[in-house]
Amino acid sequence: MNYELWLILIDITSFQKIKLINKYKTAENVYNNFEEILKENETISKKLKNFQKDDLYYEVLKLEETLYKKNIGYITYSNPLYKEKLSGILNPPYFLFYIGNIDIINNKSIGVVGARKCSNYGLTVTKLLTKELITNNITLISGGARGIDSIAHKTALENDGYNICVLGCGIDRTYPSENKMLFSKIAEKGVVISEFLLGTAPLRENFPKRNRIISGLSDGVIVIEASEKSGSLITARLAQQQEKKVIAVPGSILYAGASGSNKLIRDGASICTDIEDLRVLLSLEHIEIQPMNFTPEKSEILELITDSPIHIDDIFKNTSVDRGALYALLFEMQIKSEIICLPGNYYVKTI
Known part of the structure; x- marks a missing residue:
């Protein structure tokens, strides 16, 4: 037994x-x-x-x-x-x-959380701040959700960093479904974890529970774009209760998707207005990050994928890349946070 x-x-x-x-x-x-x-x-x-x-x-x-x-x-x-x-x-x-690798929960780690339906500004900031964390050998913790979470995980992978992904369902379930390959990549070097029994569906009430684990494992939390009802605020408040550093990125006062994170700043969270703020708040060393270089094939695809969603069939019709190579390139570009995949096989640019 x-x-x-x-x-x-x-x-x-x-x-x-x-x-x-x-x-x-x-x-x-x-x-x-x-x-x-x-x-x-x-x-x-x-x-x-x-x-x-x-x-x-x-x-x-x-x-x-x-x-x-x-x-x-x-x-x-x-x-x-x-x-x-x-x-x-x-x-x-x-x-x-x-x-x-469960041992990496011992690593110095920072949670990066935010909205599922986020703006291109939010996606760009997530990539920028996550790269800085990984470059400084800090493990990334997030919840594997669409939007900010997924971009943070993919950016950590792109920069050969460690990832901790905390699920709101059974570990044998994939939610969201399009992140199956992402979770598999995370587990190769980092770890995917769940407090739920096998087979547990991604029920609404599971995610606040999941958020307390993100705050518990992290040494601090960065909130990038959160509405006033965002679950990310639960993570932030739990971290504050544990006297951990909570950092929020300011957004437009005209954008409802940033009202929650803006009010975190009003209520005492540290504000991050640029990379230097992050370095000071987390006592990071300055390490120069190399700019991305694109291959001709990627450049061709990025010309087609814009801020407006485009279906994969339309990408295939308008590119010289064969279908097999196209799928491989699209996935690589998602891992590198150059694009994101939306439900229904639509793609949108993030840079």
């Missing part, structure tokens, strides 16, 4: 599981003392009415096999690495599933 997976699968809260671990030290001890726990803890006893500890035996075996086949690891509150990073957040999850 894998006792850690057994405790992961038991239908009680993370708070209750952590309380049991604090008392009994290991999941195996919880299992061995389970009858006593049911007698002593009325809340757990009511929740697990008619439950026997061996009822999960086959589910544990099935989960263990699935994790092995899909190369998914897990870490629990019993692990010192986990406890050091996440014990300080409100209601820490008992476990995290992960794909990739």
